[in-house]
Amino acid sequence: MEPHVTYDVVSRAAAAVRQRIGLVPQVALILGSGLSHLAERIQDAARVPYTDVPHLVQSTVPGHAGQFVAGMLSGVPVVAMQGRVHFYEGYSAAEITLPVRVMGALGAEILIVTNAAGGLDPDYVVGDVMIITDHIFLPGLAGANPLRGPNDDRLGVRFPDMTPAYDPRLVQLVRMVAHAEGIDLREGVYAMVAGPSYETQAEIRFLRAVGADAVGMSTAPEVVVARHSGMRVLGLSLITNVPGDFAGDTAPADAMHKQVLAVGEDAVPRLTRLVSGVLERIGATREA
Ligand code: HPA
Secondary structure, eight states: OOOOOOHHHHHHHHHHHHTTOSSOOSEEEEEOTTOGGGGGGOEEEEEEEGGGSTTOOOOOSTTOOOEEEEEEETTEEEEEEESOOOGGGTOOHHHHTHHHHHHHHHTOOEEEEEEEEEEOSTTOOTTOEEEEEEEEEHHHHTTOOTTOSOOOTTTOOSSOOOTTSSOHHHHHHHHHHHHHHTOOOEEEEEEEOOOSSOOOHHHHHHHHHTTOSEEESSSHHHHHHHHHTTOEEEEEEEEEEOTTTTTTOOSOTTHHHHHHHHHHHHHHHHHHHHHHHHHHHHHHHHHO
16 A cells, blocks of 8 residues: 555654744645745744654755745744645655645644646636636546545544535635735636646646646645645645647747746735735634
């Protein structure tokens, strides 16, 4: 059987992080490709490299420096993952999602997950931000679900409900923030593919036909684990490219990955405003 995650593993990893951070986080954040700068706004930050945490697997991708950053952001105690490990790096879905379990075990009740994604909806342009209203977890449907294996009821139920996977109240909250900040948002369905190769033309048509508005190589396994752990989830995709754009291009093979990172840099101020606005409102209800 492929590696799965046990209650003891989660407890040991969480204990190692807990003793390095001076707070109980309410919100967990996952900062994806190009978005890791958001973590620099966290105040009184304690940083815990993934290498210091037992059982965590290590990222191999440039732009994914791996550490937890815990502290205050917009008045809310948070723990952020600065960098994530992807399924395409060769680990199991359970292994790559252990950090989400750790953040849940530390106390986080809400997960805000961000990613870079290719736009499939023909109206989408590079730089758009999309609220993820639902996902299609292709590797998960085909067997690479992080919950595959024995279930420990202390971590969650055997058959977690995924309707809805993304919390409608948080969707409503980020809509309000976007309106107040004058930021245009898209809303749509995120399809997760295993990668690391980008999609063929036929795969792009397939994904559009089954109702996906954006495609990426992360997030869905993390959201399954967050829901299993009882967390409420908000997902935001930054549209960094339109798949097929590079078709027939003679540019270096990593042109698309470079573009993904560059668009991320450009969108950081907007995403920062969105996430800060959401946190401020969460903080306000905290005090009430
Ligand atoms: N496809 C898959 N994953 C991605 C893409 C894409 O076009 N862009 C960013 N992540």
